[in-house]
Amino acid sequence: MFALALVLVAAVWELYKVIGPQDGGTIFGWTILPRANDQAMPHVWDMLSRYAQPERRGSTTSIFQVVVSGAWFTFRLALTGFVLGTAVGLGLAVLMARFRFVERGLLPYLILSQTVPLIALAPLVVSWGGKLHVGGFEWPRWLSAAVLGAFLAFFPVAVGTLRGLTSTPPSSLELMDSYAASWRQTLFKLRFPAAVPYIIPSLKLAATASVVGVVVAELSTGLAGGVGRLIIEYAREATSDPAKVYTAVLGAAALGLVMFGLVALIDLATMRNRPKEATG
Amino acid sequence: MTDAGPKAVEVRGLSKVFNAGKPNEVPALVDIELVIEPGEFVSLIGPSGCGKSTQLRLIANLLEPTAGEILVNGKPARNARLDQDYGMAFQQAGLFDWRSVVKNVELPLELKGWDRAKRRTRALEMLELVKLPEFADHYPWQLSGGMQQRVAIARALAAHPPLLLMDEPFGALDEMTREHMQAELLRICGETSTTVVFVTHSIPEAVYLSTRVIVMSPRPGRITDVVEVDLGTHRDLDTREADAFFKKVTEVREALRGIQPVGVEPDIEQVSEEA
């Protein structure tokens, strides 16, 4: 079905190229119809074939390799950010579940954080790269990207985990009480496993968030090596080589899908033995 | 008869008030006196709000009394809980979805720090006892309601506690399964010589299972009657159709009828007549 949808999208794209105005059009005076010429909207097969061709005139590496290595670079950063953000988010959620004062004090900020564009901080965090020296440790630029990814990933994980940890059925808590179990034992044997159905969706959000954070960080600095930089670079060459930028865009899309797939695997592994939730 | 060991449960002058001192104060239990000998099967029965579940939880030390004392196995209730002298079963089987059946039964043993091999042996033993050994590696949601309750009972008895506390464990099952489970419960408790305190809404269930039926009434919760059930220790499917059974059921029903429905003042004369 997914493949069919993709084909459909491609078909609509080509259809628009046939019927759309070559230089963009106006509806009620607003220039909202995109240009349909080959420069702005390359043919689908042009985009795909571009992968096999060399990156630059005279270079022997194909775009495919370049995009893949760029996506791989970005992926590793996003993964780092994801793991970091998840670890901190889980830790904070446990702290909040344990101490109600902490929960009441921090939860409003956590929820608020999901309504404000934290991404606005991206250029600031990234600007630390190259300028910061802390006792001999120089802040590498890529760390800013990973930190930003971690920062964005942390919030959904903290909120989702907290919700999961505090939604344990009271009868199960009573059961653990009747076993005179300690808070730690109850945490690991009951609360955490019971919280998994809440943690997994928040991991999906965190995966996306970390990718967004890392890509935006790359854009803000033009961090070399990542797919974000490639998109910007190729976008500049769009007039001469229209299909190029699409290759990078699709690379970024693939990267996002891989992160998503990772979480889906985690989902599969942990929920394997649980009853399937009724859907739709 | 009873030997000179500690009583299974001793409740003296027990009172429990919820939200004491606040506008929504509720006197859940007033002046409860109860002594249960080891090996007895005692049912608590009564209309909603009579405090039977509260009483069970007080014995389990999941709640603290407002006044009075509770001794379980000769110790204060709190020590009994810390020493794991009882097992508990609720209306919802409360098995952990993410653990296999055998691992669910192992849970109390894990918490007590038993090593892996010992745990596994005991858990499988318990599953044999409740006649579910072949489901050890299944998951709770693959089992029917009745089977899940059996696993919950296996779990409650895993550490071989002398006392079993049960809060309407068969309430969510259909009638046929219920009757079957009652017979199973008697068999299991007979084989393990466990004392049982059993909370229920069902008169036939209370009579079938118990050696004594404690009738309670609400507002405030108190014991209004005690019905001795002398149907013998061997009870099976035929027991339910015996005359003696019906007589006892009627006796309990009448005792309950002496309690007016909630919202109406209890008829003092009638209650004292029954007692």
Add this chain to the structure above:
Amino acid sequence: MSRSPRSVLAAIVPPLVFGVGFLLIWETAVKVFDFQPYFLPAPSAIWTAFRDNTALIWEATKVSGLNAFVGLAVGTALGVSMSFVLARFRMLNDLITPVSIGLNAVPIFVLVALFNNMYPVTSEVPRRLMVTLVVYFIVLVNVARGLREVGAIQLELMRSYAASDVAILRKVRVPNAVPYLFTALRIAAPASVITAFVSEYFGGSQNGLGSRIVGNIALSNNAEAWAYVLGACLLGLTFYLVALALERVVTPGGVSARERVGA
């Protein structure tokens, strides 16, 4: 729902403690460790910069805010319309769902780079288009779910009345879907601001908040940059609160749908 003064206090004091404490620690840390402004300006410096540049910040906010709003409005309208189509033609559902799940996973805003090519350089349309796209899918998935996931008992009842499909739509599905719409808006409102923002990093006209932040950093005016960040947070918060207020007004009694997370 009356709340005792004690519970209101209990709700407000801890966040205040954490918030004020955080600001104090920040301020003193800057002084004590002598952080350079290009690393981390003090809260007091940020506040000063904010007050000094309020007019400029407001201008930039208007630009980004308008982009977000246009995208939000259009995306919602399109999403709702399309969801009716999905409700009518069940097959489309199977087609659209994997696409929207996939789109949720990818950093979709990179498409802005493409949009910038399709339109004149000074146009704000690429960003509005981007926001529209993001909002469209959020609204579509949630409202379609609301139209679809009606209780079996309600449907049986309507069938026993021999009600037509249209009548079922009007009397059962649409009211059922309203809370889902608001769930979607609560997610889409902040998302529209974020997307409008991030889109600005890809070039194009330089009027919005995002470009200003980057611009100020380039000039090493970090305190000013942070002031613009503050403006951006206020913008996002405003959108979210408006969405909440709208929900309260339209569905008094606050029956919010089960917490769904986007698509």
